Amino acid sequence: MAELHELTIHQALDALRSGGTSASALTEAYLARIERYDSSVQAYLNVTADRAREDARRADERRAHGEDAPLLGIPIALKDIFCTNGVETTCASRILKGFVPPYDATVVTRLADAGAVLLGKTNMDEFAMGSSTENSAFMPTRNPWDLSRVPGGSSGGSAAAVAASMAAGALGTDTGGSIRQPAALTGVVGVKPTYGRVSRYGVIAFASSLDQVGPFARDVADAALLLGVIAGQDPFDSTSLPEPVPDYVAATKRDLRGVRVGVPDEYFVAGMERGVETAVRQAIDTLTELGAEVGRVSMGHTPYALATYYLIAPAEASANLARYDSVKYGYRAPDVKSTIDAYLRTRAEGFGPEVKRRIMLGTYALSAGYYDAFYVKAQKVRTLIKADFDNAFNDFDVLVAPTSPTVAFPLGAKTQDPLAMYLSDVCTLPVSLAGLPGLSVPCGLSDGLPVGLQIVAPALGEEMMFRVAGAYERARGPLPTPPLA
């Protein structure tokens, strides 16, 4: 039998339900992995070992009383963007260092109700702004496949924790690619659901018209299971959608015969690595062999998504981050003389360079004289980008494309060039602007580093997305695990 940390969530649940293992044993196995490998990977900002052991003990007790639940006894990691009652939540920012939320985010409550064990809070780019997890105020996270490379971002800690088997699954957030891109770069499955599918209550806000919560997992069925637990309407988030949550796990088991798969030309961009294109094209061939009807499609506004996103997201961020005023919570600069002095110095000392850059960019785009030329212009182009998807979905059930144009890049490679870093998300940003569900599934290695295939479905089309991902994964077969020593 495989070691405990090697089990997928559904395998671990089988073992727990048959009495083959306990939540406590599973939790100790993950805590031991963290103890052994996290000093080099640096996925966790805060390992909640005592809480994990207590959660596990309660899970075992519930099971001993004949109870069951969808994740009863499964150890999970949370990006440090989710408010956790009594557990420090920093968003990897100095401005929130020491902040202990007095309530749980809805997704945290739903995981707890489902019996999950909280292993800890994972590292991220500060306020989810970045594509490499190097913008954390506290430390960079390293890619378990090659410790000299980044894990992607902004949810790089959650991705690396799952890739290195330091958690059975994890949650992240995705505003422009922050789940899908790190999933691709670390060789795990990552899902950004339809905007509104998962509650954002208790999730520290970055760009409110784009932010979505989603899972990381080691296979498609696990990701489907996790999404099923966290999805659904929430009275505390008026943007959460009322549609019932279907059985995503069942969807992963269906075949592909007759499914129409579109391949958008514009996603195979200049600058894409040859090894990435090769792996993605092979995956598309596999879909054809599985009986899917694969065809090309053109989505002409795709090249404008990057500029559109980097106006809209920073504009929304500049408004959301105005709340860090050092009054009710968070850091306050010492010896401030006046309110304005408190604002200026607290924010100067509390925010890192990328957060400041985006506040500046967003404030500029919203300022008098530039609002129409930049912000409203971007909102209009957003309409065109969404229309491209609407048109494509007249002919296709899903679209497939690379998740990232490159494999994981070395630490420091893009930190001096903001635009180069922004280009990391060129394949995921349009999907976010349209509010659509997207999933990244590993589709092979290029020079020993993982490549991700992105599968995009219409709004609330998660079942079709999981169907294609599940069928592809079965045909692909197992992949190697990271060479951690």
Place this chain on the structure above:
Amino acid sequence: MAISREDVEHIAFLARLGLSDGEKQTFQEQLSGILEYMKTLTELDTSEIPPTAQVIPLTNVMRDDVVRPSLTREQVLANAPEREGDFLRVPPVLD
């Protein structure tokens, strides 16, 4: 498109963001480069296109106005940078 140091200072003040001289210099250069790239959007004629602010079909979600459990005063004040009794303490607003 080039933005001036005065633009940078004006925007930073609107955002209540203190910047060092070095940051002003860096942001002047970087924001000029980024905004130049944004001008690619002007290639598109959007005169007849409505803006999209959000992508979901929901509008004006209403609920009954009923009393529900809320945080205690202690919970609300627990994270305050400075407090005085049951109040948040802030620096002087007026000189």
